[in-house]
Amino acid sequence: MNPAPAVAETEITVSEAVTFPDGIPGFETCRSWVVMAAESATPLRRLHAMDGADASFLAIDPRAVLDNYRCELSASDLRRLGAGDNDSLLWLAIVMMEPGGALTVNLRAPIVINPKTMTGQQVLPHNCLYPLRHVLVDAE
Amino acid sequence: MLVFTRRRHEAIMIGDGVEVRVLRVGKDGVRLGIVAPPEVRVHRREVYDQIRDANQSAVVSPDQLAQVAERLTKAK
Numbered sequence: 090m091n092p093a094p095a096v097a098e099t100e101i102t103v104s105e106a107v108t109f110p111d112g113i114p115g116f117e118t119c120r121s122w123v124v125m126a127a128e129s130a131t132p133l134r135r136l137h138a139m140d141g142a143d144a145s146f147l148a149i150d151p152r153a154v155l156d157n158y159r160c161e162l163s164a165s166d167l168r169r170l171g172a173g174d175n176d177s178l179l180w181l182a183i184v185m186m187e188p189g190g191a192l193t194v195n196l197r198a199p200i201v202i203n204p205k206t207m208t209g210q211q212v213l214p215h216n217c218l219y220p221l222r223h224v225l226v227d228a229e
Numbered sequence: 230m231l232v233f234t235r236r237r238h239e240a241i242m243i244g245d246g247v248e249v250r251v252l253r254v255g256k257d258g259v260r261l262g263i264v265a266p267p268e269v270r271v272h273r274r275e276v277y278d279q280i281r282d283a284n285q286s287a288v289v290s291p292d293q294l295a296q297v298a299e300r301l302t303k304a305k
Binding site for chain 2: 113133135145222226
């Protein structure tokens with residue numbers, strides 16, 4: 090695992106509900122989510138659906154996984170988030186427990202939240218060629 | 230399902246704002262151009278399906294939450 094940087098100056102905390110106007114793929118009816126610190130594991134966040142379905146995810150800032158992680162948001166992604174070019178956005182990559190026991194992280198389609206508008210979406214950037222399952226911790 | 234025959238450079242309109250135009254027809258594929266308003270998200274179906282499947286397999290129970298947290302802490 091790459092050393093997770095002690096959370097940098099870009100640290101953004103979201104404690105109220107974030108609106109995802111389209112839900113996220115597979116959870117299209119979940120429009121309201123909260124982001125919480127996942128107990129004891131600081132770089133980890135927990136995304137919990139407040140409506141639509143009982144769903145919780147673990148997620149991590151993709152830049153804590155890959156230092157040079159960079160995805161460009163399209164103009165329409167920014168518009169949906171109500172974000173300007175210089176707004177600080179919260180990026181979260183969803184963590185998955187693989188059947189073999191490995192932990193992987195979805196760097197391909199990150200969740201992006203604009204704390205100013207409390208709006209979020211899972212983006213599928215066309216120019217982002219990071220893996221859907223980047224290994225975070227190998228199988229035991 | 231609605232089915233249309235379209236030739237190169239011909240298009241169909243979906244609602245008022247979405248246009249799908251045939252740009253090129255090859256032996257193995259058709260190249261399409263899509264014009265849609267910014268609020269309409271356009272994705273290759275298989276990419277969307279992959280992300281949906283990954284999301285569905287990523288849901289964690291409270292037990293797993295503690296387990297994952299522990300493994301990540303250990304791995305550091």
